[in-house]
Amino acid sequence: MSAKVLVVEDEEAISQLLAYNLGKEGFTVSISADGDEAMIAVDExxxxxxxxxxxxxxxxxxxxxxxxxxxxxxxxIPVIMLTARGEEDDRVRGLDVGADDYVTKPFSMSELVARMRAVLRRTAPALAGDVATFADIVLDRQLCRVRRGQRDVHLGPTEFRLLDVLMQRPGRVFSREQLLDRVWGQDVYVEIRTVDVHIGRLRKALNRRGDRDPIRTVRSSGYALDETYAG
Structure with a gap:
């Protein structure tokens, strides 16, 4: 289950950037452009x-x-405030009205996601998103650890991120281009066939002693995690 996040931001470029990056991290994101619209969205x-x-x-x-x-x-409902204001008085004012955390712009997405998951661990541990499961596979983002059944699965950083993306949307077919975008990033040039190489390495690490291969190859489309394939 993914956490539902409401982004309240009047600058469209920022809200779309947040929606895109938080979606990559497995959150379900909706956007409101102002406070009145946000209250309606919360009610709905x-x-x-x-x-x-x-x-x-x-x-x-x-x-x-x-x-x-x-x-x-x-x-x-937990609240994290985003602002260019960095003075101590402003931070205190935000926390005084009930904000759970306060992130000053500019910020890195990794810092923001870490703050969000920290808040969710306190308010809704099941939605914090540190641990993902699929069939007998468990991926722990905080510990950077993967287990299948009773054994540890040793993955390189790229294979770990690749499995993480696939586990965020079990059953969804990700194209090679989408996997390149989510795992390597938009600003990095990587050959499309590189995805196939790392999928092969991921399969080799996951599948031992007759385990069923949980990764389904969809011809001319891409890859997906499939319950019918998993052991």
Whole structure:
């Protein structure tokens, strides 16, 4: 189960960047451009976490956080504030109205995701996303460890990220281009056949002693994790 994250950000370029990168990390993301729209979105589908900008049109992030904290059905929703404000007084003000954490722009996505998972570990451990499971395979992102059944599976960093992407959406067919984007990044040039090489290494590490191969090759399309293939 993935955590539902509501991003409240009025700058479209930033909200789309957040949605894209958080989606890559396995979160289910929705976007609101202002505080009023965010309250409607919360009423329609309660998120597991709200990621909001401090400076919003009409209703500020501070006021939105205050409204969430005073609502019977919303007071427990964790809130992380994003802002260019870095002064101590501003941080204290954000925390005083009930924000769970405060991330100052500019920030790295790895830091933001780590902060989000830390908050979710406190409020909804099952959604923190540190551990993913598929059939008899367990992937621990925090420990960078993979087990299949009773044995450890030793993977290189690229194979680990590749398995992580596949485990975020079991059954979904990822094209080679999509896997290149999610595992190697958009700004890195890598030959398309490199994906096949690393899938081969991943299969070799996962499948021992007659284990069923959980990775399905879809001709001319890509790869997927498939329950019918897993042991």
């Amino acid at each position: 589908q309660k998120p597991d976490l709200v990621l909001m900008d401090w400076m919003l049109p009409n209703v500020s992030g501070i006021e939105l956080c205050r409204r969430l904290r005073t609502g019977n059905d919303t007071r427990d």
